[in-house]
Amino acid sequence: MTTESTSVLGSFLELKEQLKQNILGQQLLVDRLLLALLADGHMLVEGAPGLAKTRAVKMLGEALEGNFHRIQFTPDLLPSDVTGTEIYRPQEATFVFQRGPVFHNLVLADEINRAPAKVQSALLEAMGEGQVTVGRETYQLPELFLVMATQNPIEQEGTYPLPEAQLDRFLMQVNIDYPAVEDELKIVQLVREENKKLLQGHHQENNPNSDSSKDQDKQVYLINQQQVMQGRSEVLDLYMSPEVERYLVELVQATRYPERYNQELSEWIEWGGSPRASLALDRC
Numbered sequence: 001m002t003t004e005s006t007s008v009l010g011s012f013l014e015l016k017e018q019l020k021q022n023i024l025g026q027q028l029l030v031d032r033l034l035l036a037l038l039a040d041g042h043m044l045v046e047g048a049p050g051l052a053k054t055r056a057v058k059m060l061g062e063a064l065e066g067n068f069h070r071i072q073f074t075p076d077l078l079p080s081d082v083t084g085t086e087i088y089r090p091q092e093a094t095f096v097f098q099r100g101p102v103f104h105n106l107v108l109a110d111e112i113n114r115a116p117a118k119v120q121s122a123l124l125e126a127m128g129e130g131q132v133t134v135g136r137e138t139y140q141l142p143e144l145f146l147v148m149a150t151q152n153p154i155e156q157e158g159t160y161p162l163p164e165a166q167l168d169r170f171l172m173q174v175n176i177d178y179p180a181v182e183d184e185l186k187i188v189q190l191v192r193e194e195n196k197k198l199l200q201g202h203h204q205e206n207n208p209n210s211d212s213s214k215d216q217d218k219q220v221y222l223i224n225q226q227q228v229m230q231g232r233s234e235v236l237d238l239y240m241s242p243e244v245e246r247y248l249v250e251l252v253q254a255t256r257y258p259e260r261y262n263q264e265l266s267e268w269i270e271w272g273g274s275p276r277a278s279l280a281l282d283r284c
Contacts, residue, residue, distance in 0.1 A: 008230045011223040022059050022185045023052050025179025032174045039283040041171025053150045057108045065103030065224040073115035079122035083132045086253035102126050113159045124169045159195040171280050248281045
């Protein structure tokens with residue numbers, strides 16, 4: 001392992017530790033979020049409200065060099081609210097493209113199943129192709145582009161479930177549950193301390209002589225985008241034996257033709273995985 005590889009590994013381990021300290025009781029969510037970051041994929045999270053889904057992506061955005069945006073999906077949302085739209089400038093008699101929130105590095109698509117299918121398709125097309133087409137122009141998304149979409153299993157009315165073809169755009173789906181008692185106690189204590197610091201910060205902002213008010217614009221990242229790309233390169237360079245490759249492909253094949261392996265298996269599978277499933281297993 002080279003010195004550069006060791007440095008990147010150390011940065012990711014430090015990032016993981018910081019996320020664990022701020023996202024209590026959701027270890028699976030933290031692990032899968034970092035996995036999606038390294039595998040250059042997107043993830044779908046299903047869980048009840050208040051389980052730190054928004055907090056997880058926001059904390060990652062604060063520690064990672066890049067920008068973060070949250071999109072609240074609602075029934076009246078339009079595709080242009082996600083991808084952007086062309087604005088007419090009468091002074092120049094031209095149309096200028098105004099980029100939408102999908103052009104951020106980290107995007108939280110909150111309650112994606114509450115928006116109509118055309119809005120879902122606009123986001124998922126951007127996820128799959130890494131670009132947005134408006135009119136005759138095509139705009140590239142950032143190289144570092146991660147979408148974490150959430151759906152709430154409780155609110156069933158007024159939702160538009162994602163079809164299999166759109167679910168296929170995600171690298172993985174993560175189902176999260178409520179934290180344990182001890183973890184929830186730590187959450188209460190953590191949020192209480194954060195609220196105290198927030199109040200102290202407001203007081204210091206009103207004090208122009210405060211040293212912290214002078215340094216508040218300085219942003220320090222645990223990991224930069226170059227290190228993320230280096231980490232992805234290291235993952236792609238990992239050796240995979242032909243036996244493991246065949247196992248991954250046959251595993252996906254078993255979801256398409258379960259009767260070849262076990263007759264009872266076919267009763268549990270509604271739709272088999274596409275080649276994207278094999279690619280996802282290879283990346284993860």
